[in-house]
Amino acid sequence: MATSSSSKGWLKNLSTYASRIYFFLIIFQIPLFRVPCRAGMCTTPIHVTSSQLIASEIFPVAVVKALLFPGAVINGIVKNMTVPRWDNVLNIYNLTDVKEASAVTDLQRLEVLSGSYFSVAGAVIGILKPGRMSMFGTLLIIWGLVKEGILGKPVNTGPAKTVFVYPTMFIAMVCAFSSVKYDVKKIVRAAPARSIAKPLQSSSKSKLK
Structure with a gap:
């Protein structure tokens, strides 16, 4: 009985555990892929997101540094x-000159860019409340990588810029899907109940007549 109850409790909190693992994968910048970006070659969603945030100046530089510093x-x-210095964070990630870099690289990989935004936001929000943002962002990234790797769009200019997917991407995908909390009780309640008694009653009355 104790084993079954503990297993049920673990399954009930699966989305919470998955969200935490996904958070650590994203925030600590475990390499998931390798794609060309404004900063050169990006290997994590945070790196892709930070290069775009610095270039567009949407958020203050201090916010981007805070995002990059744990990793x-x-x-x-x-x-x-x-331990790197706070003032040297942008230099480590080659983000000091991204404003002058061409935006064509990001425009060619809009799925990866958009997916990175959703992945980072989903990882942070998922710590407070697990949701579907991480899953949506991961799917966008995977589709962007598949489109470029299999369909050959856009065409790479050299082996140094070849797109690569690390095995850790599979772990991130599993965690992203597992972080979605499915309420089975609500699904059962929402399903319309089919009445079987009424046809039986009407057939029995017809026999009596």
Whole structure:
């Protein structure tokens, strides 16, 4: 009985656990893909989003730095056991000159750009309340990568800019789908109940007549 109740509790909180894992994948900037962007080559949704935010000046630079800093700290510790400085965050991600970079690269990959926006927003919002934004963003990214990788649109200019998908993308996809909370009780209640008793009653009355 204890095992069954614990398994039911785990399944009930599956969306919460999946949202947390997805949050860590996005915020700590675990490489999911590799695509050309304004900053050169981007490997995470946050990198794609930050390059566009800096170029368009939608948010203050401090907000973009706050978005990048957790992943920069993790990457710095893992690679060379150092913690990067706050003032050097944009240099690490090659975001100092993105305003002068051509916007053609982003326009060619609108699905990846839009999906990165939704993935980052869904990861942050999902910590408070799991929803469908992460799933929608991940699907957009996957479609953009598939369109370029399989259909060959747009055409790559060299091997250094070849689009690549890391195995961690599958983990992100599973977490994004699992973060959606499905209420089975509401689905059952919303389903219309079919009446079986009325036809039986009418047939029994016809026999009596």
